[in-house]
Amino acid sequence: MEPEVLSFTIPIESNKIVFVWNITAQLSEGEIYFSLLKVFSQFGPLYSLKLLPNAGVAEPGYYAVLKYFSSRSAKKAHAACDRKSLFQDSPLKVQVCSRQKQFPYKSLELYGHKCQEVANYYLGFNGWSKRIIALQNISGLDCDAEEAASPQEQSKLRYLCVVEVTIHGHDIHSRGVGVAEETIEKQKDCAEFLSKNAKVQKFAVQKALSKAFQKILLIVFDSEKVAVEYVSDEDDAVDCLTEEELQGLIQVNDFTWAPMDFGEGDDEETLANLTFHEASITDGD
Structure with a gap:
């Protein structure tokens, strides 16, 4: 495998984004978040982790969108965690994002x-x-x-x-x-x-x-x-x-003045731009 070049910028490549679903409501939202963080941070530093509730038509539970700085980290997370129970009774489903639209970031500057x-x-x-x-x-x-x-x-x-x-x-x-x-x-x-x-x-x-x-x-x-x-x-x-x-x-x-803004972009705005292997998600493959 070719060496991977990493820059100190906000990651936007699709192969650095991991989608996790089939998360049950067995634990509290806070416990689930920190369990995900503990498991998936083993494979490399995370830029962000978003835990979101399932849609109303689905069973109670959650899904998560994780963004790594490295595509290698995303691949390792998928290989090690897909179909594994980890912190709950039923197995999680893990998939690397297959493609995405361009993110609406005005700047790629990393805090x-x-x-x-x-x-x-x-x-x-x-x-x-x-x-x-x-x-x-x-x-x-x-x-x-x-x-x-x-x-x-x-x-x-x-x-x-x-x-x-x-x-x-x-x-x-x-x-x-x-x-x-x-x-x-x-x-x-x-x-x-x-x-x-x-x-x-x-x-x-x-x-x-x-x-x-x-x-x-x-x-x-x-x-x-x-x-x-x-x-x-x-x-x-x-x-x-x-x-x-x-x-x-x-x-x-x-120098250009920088107004006080400690945020790093709203990941929720980008969730609609993510596309995963939809057939795999639907069929469980």
């Missing part, structure tokens, strides 16, 4: 903490590290434009972050830049300001971490060995600068 999960699985906890080079409050640096467009009782809280990801043993260093903002009410209590300040900082760090990982590809072989490749745009010079040069070049106008 930072998911990038870390993938890196931990394929590289090991000690196989990589991250370092914050800069975390700078840049609020108010464009006050004139802001005051003309915003009410006087509101202001913008903005942070810029530069993160460096190092892949140990591969001599790979990748930097990412993230900017986040949030509208705050002036003259609000200190506790609310501190809470929003921490959230904006966290989001800026996660954005920068995501940008750094997007320049890295993982090549996974049958032997489970992993090679790493660095790929960057020709006009991306942030990795070539010294830290002193980087600090000197940080300018607000060079």
